Amino acid sequence: MAMIPMQGTFTAFIGQRRLASGPAGDVALAVKRTAIQQGEPIIVFDDGTGRSIDFDLRGEDREVLARLAPTPSEETAPPSAPRGRGRPKLGVVARExxxxxxxxxxxxxxxxxxxxxxxxxxxxxxxxxxxxxxxxxxxxxxxxxxxxxxxxxxxxxxxxxxxxxxxxxxxxxxxxxxxxxxxxxxxxxxxxxxx
Incomplete structure (x- = not known):
């Protein structure tokens, strides 16, 4: 499952009704609580792209939120960033x-x-x-x-x-x-x- 970015807003729909809208953690927890009570499918959208996404809702609330939080290495550089050139402390990354x-x-x-x-x-x-x-x-x-x-x-x-x-x-x-x-x-x- 792809990493869900914490920035931006997300909106969940249950059928044709809006369930929740806001930061990833808030929406994920609202979906988790509603999914337990309802039998209807819930679709979550990334408001920045308009595309549907999936949250990993397994475990306790704190586990769900921990999976949504970016790790320090994801915040500092993209995984495929080359090393050596540029000024990494300033956010400058060498590319071709x-x-x-x-x-x-x-x-x-x-x-x-x-x-x-x-x-x-x-x-x-x-x-x-x-x-x-x-x-x-x-x-x-x-x-x-x-x-x-x-x-x-x-x-x-x-x-x-x-x-x-x-x-x-x-x-x-x-x-x-x-x-x-x-x-x-x-x-x-x-x-x-x-x-």
Whole structure:
């Protein structure tokens, strides 16, 4: 089972009803308690991606929470990070970049060298496209959630087209008759950053 990141929020649904929403530990414990009492399947979603995930709910509450907590080695570096180069104490990790010779020539004559120039280029690109990247991520999260929870609901295809066309008015109109918790959650995923 893949490690569940503690950051971000998660939402659990039991049927078409929202069960819990919040940090991983809170949602996992709510799911565990409800799963014991209910016979219905419960689906948990990572709100950052809109994809369904599984929590390992075996054992006592403290064991469930311990499995959700990242280990110190997971917090400091990715498991496949190469060792040796970079400045690990500052979070700098060496990676390989493949460029054409003309790109390397240009980078090598920049003040501070190739690394400084590349960092500046990446930061500028992030600033320039930050809003569009967040909108795309929100739209994709909403679509992943919709596909799982609303794929068989009326107007799903048209609502998907409106979502990808960024036609908020049409989108919300098409999903108005969906179950309230599903409708409210998909709108939250798609548009919460754009009030």
């Amino acid at each position: 970049v493949t460029l054409l010779p003309r790109h390397w020539e240009w980078l090598n004559v920049q003040p501070g060298g190739a690394s400084v120039a590349l960092r500046k280029l990446v930061d500028e690109a992030r600033r320039a496209s930050g809003d569009k990247d967040r909108e795309r991520q929100a739209r994709d999260s909403a679509y992943h959630f919709m596909s799982t929870m609303a794929g068989n609901l009326p107007q799903f295809e048209e609502a998907s087209r409106a979502l990808f066309a960024d036609d908020r008015r049409r989108f919300t109109g098409l999903i108005a008759d969906w179950p309230a918790d599903i409708r409210d959650h998909v709108v939250k995923l798609a548009y919460s950053d754009r009030a």
